[in-house]
Amino acid sequence: MECEEMSLKNSYKQVESFWVRLKDRGNKGNHVVGVSYRLPDQGEPTDGAFFLQLLEVSCSQALVLLRDCSHPNICCKSSTASCRQSRRLLEHVEGNFLSQVINNPTRGGVILDLMVTNTSEKISAVKIGASLGCSGHALVEFAVLRDIVQAKSKVSTLIFRKGKFQLFKELVNRTPWETALRHKGAEQSCLIFEDAFHRAQELSIRRCKKSDKEGNRPAWLSQDLLVKLNGKKEMNRQWKQGQVSWEAHRNIAWLCRGGARKAKARKKMNLARYTSNKQDFYRYDSQKRKVKESIPP
Numbered sequence: 189m190e191c192e193e194m195s196l197k198n199s200y201k202q203v204e205s206f207w208v209r210l211k212d213r214g215n216k217g218n219h220v221v222g223v224s225y226r227l228p229d230q231g232e233p234t235d236g237a238f239f240l241q242l243l244e245v246s247c248s249q250a251l252v253l254l255r256d257c258s259h260p261n262i263c264c265k266s267s268t269a270s271c272r273q274s275r276r277l278l279e280h281v282e283g284n285f286l287s288q289v290i291n292n293p294t295r296g297g298v299i300l301d302l303m304v305t306n307t308s309e310k311i312s313a314v315k316i317g318a319s320l321g322c323s324g325h326a327l328v329e330f331a332v333l334r335d336i337v338q339a340k341s342k343v344s345t346l347i348f349r350k351g352k353f354q355l356f357k358e359l360v361n362r363t364p365w366e367t368a369l370r371h372k373g374a375e376q377s378c379l380i381f382e383d384a385f386h387r388a389q390e391l392s393i394r395r396c397k398k399s400d401k402e403g404n405r406p407a408w409l410s411q412d413l414l415v416k417l418n419g420k421k422e423m424n425r426q427w428k429q430g431q432v433s434w435e436a437h438r439n440i441a442w443l444c445r446g447g448a449r450k451a452k453a454r455k456k457m458n459l460a461r462y463t464s465n466k467q468d469f470y471r472y473d474s475q476k477r478k479v480k481e482s483i484p485p
Contacts, residue, residue: 207220
């Protein structure tokens with residue numbers, strides 16, 4: 189797991205904290221994990237310096253903070269506290285839209301350690317275990333659900349429409365098959381033929397990487413409409429550069445929007461009328477059932 193230490197703008201030596209950014213694959217968002225320790229007799233200026241750090245990192249997409257807050261008078265269920273410094277901590281946690289996920293005591297029957305996050309749906313399997321070594325605090329274990337990135341296809345396919353089949357025939361015929369396969373068994377002869385066949389294929393037929401975009405194309409998207417949508421993207425780029433007027437960009441956008449709506453309605457109508465074409469029906473059905481986003485369990 190690739191990670192790096194975060195350098196905060198509000199960095200103070202008196203605040204005992206450590207922040208790490210976990211880099212997610214595909215640049216879909218990073219997770220920020222921090223740990224902090226508060227002395228039992230810590231003053232309000234140091235608390236204020238920590239609150240500035242909390243405000244800075246709370247803007248992250250996914251934040252998890254483990255903190256030994258040394259506030260035994262905090263009631264996490266009702267979000268109340270009898271001490272002014274403890275109430276100030278709760279105010280900053282709620283003000284930054286953070287939630288506390290630990291519900292069991294971590295030391296001496298009280299929740300002395302807090303775990304606050306702004307993405308509670310990504311935190312699961314929170315367990316309070318035994319203490320580690322001679323420490324009086326319980327061990328807190330949890331899991332962070334990360335986004336699953338679809339792996340890029342590395343499959344290469346043959347471009348038969350650009351193949352040089354005359355060259356392929358010449359390369360295959362160059363092999364003296366009677367001499368090469370003489371006194372050879374069936375299995376060995378098959379291996380010799382496959383080797384010659386694949387060598388000729390590599391020299392005469394080009395390969396390209398298999399694209400996943402064509403397979404994920406909606407069933408209602410025709411080639412003509414795809415050309416119009418590409419023209420809309422080009423018009424949008426020209427409009428941002430000031431090369432075309434807003435009215436021309438708006439008209440092409442309305443035209444593509446209307447074409448997409450008509451194509452969707454036409455596809456549904458054809459599927460409802462002609463049920464004999466099972467391939468189109470199941471293709472449309474599989475695209476509707478396919479989950480595009482990575483939803484947590």
